[in-house]
Amino acid sequence: NAGVTQTPKFQVLKTGQSMTLQCAQDMNHEYMSWYRQDPGMGLRLIHYSVGAGITDQGEVPNGYNVSRSTTEDFPLRLLSAAPSQTSVYFCASSRLPQGNYGYTFGSGTRLTVV
Amino acid sequence: EDQVTQSPEALRLQEGESSSLNCSYTVSGLRGLFWYRQDPGKGPEFLFTLYSAGEEKEKERLKATLTKKESFLHITAPKPEDSATYLCAVGVTGANSKLTFGKGITLSVRP
Numbered sequence: 001n002a003g004v005t006q007t008p009k010f011q012v013l014k015t016g017q018s019m020t021l022q023c024a025q026d027m028n029h030e031y032m033s034w035y036r037q038d039p040g041m042g043l044r045l046i047h048y049s050v051g052a053g054i055t056d057q058g059e060v061p062n063g064y065n066v067s068r069s070t071t072e073d074f075p076l077r078l079l080s081a082a083p084s085q086t087s088v089y090f091c092a093s094s095r096l097p098q099g100n101y102g103y104t105f106g107s108g109t110r111l112t113v114v
Numbered sequence: 115e116d117q118v119t120q121s122p123e124a125l126r127l128q129e130g131e132s133s134s135l136n137c138s139y140t141v142s143g144l145r146g147l148f149w150y151r152q153d154p155g156k157g158p159e160f161l162f163t164l165y166s167a168g169e170e171k172e173k174e175r176l177k178a179t180l181t182k183k184e185s186f187l188h189i190t191a192p193k194p195e196d197s198a199t200y201l202c203a204v205g206v207t208g209a210n211s212k213l214t215f216g217k218g219i220t221l222s223v224r225p
Contacts, residue, residue: 042217092157103213
């Protein structure tokens with residue numbers, strides 16, 4: 001049982017480059033979300049989805065795009081990378097309604113923009 | 115605006131020295147309060163969900179409690195393997211599964 005799989009684990013980008021962070025889950029969870037984690041800031045919500053074809057913005061959506069064409073996958077796209085997007089990115093999923101189980105998180109992608 | 119504040123930011127304990135971590139919250143309507151553990155270089159791992167004031171949950175050396183304004187994570191006789199960052203998050207009614215996280219408390223337990 002893989003849970004939530006994120007790729008890549010590490011990435012270095014140059015300012016202005018674009019890339020896609022991949023997230024896949026095999027638990028048939030309806031809800032999926034992307035957070036970024038920065039020192040002293042905690043986890044902040046970027047975008048989330050409550051099902052295939054449905055996405056919405058979180059607290060810090062600027063500079064990021066998402067789409068959800070299947071239940072399993074929820075990629076995060078950086079359109080034009082900036083140094084301020086240097087962070088650790090986590091994908092998380094859960095059932096709807098959430099119940100007692102909280103989120104299942106991936107292991108994270110550490111992104112450095114130079 | 116929903117807010118979650120965790121204190122202290124960091125805590126160093128001697129093995130066997132019991133203590134408590136605090137999570138205070140301000141939300142329009144609490145759907146649930148969640149505790150997670152995060153080890154360095156890994157994603158957060160779910161520990162507990164609490165729904166109403168007075169509720170308590172336990173797991174090994176950890177016990178989580180909830181009041182109308184705050185939650186405590188009590189650690190009894192901690193061991194070095196309990197060293198981690200502990201995250202608190204709140205879910206708000208009407209907000210689907212969105213969670214708002216605190217900044218976390220880094221716990222170090224010395225042998």
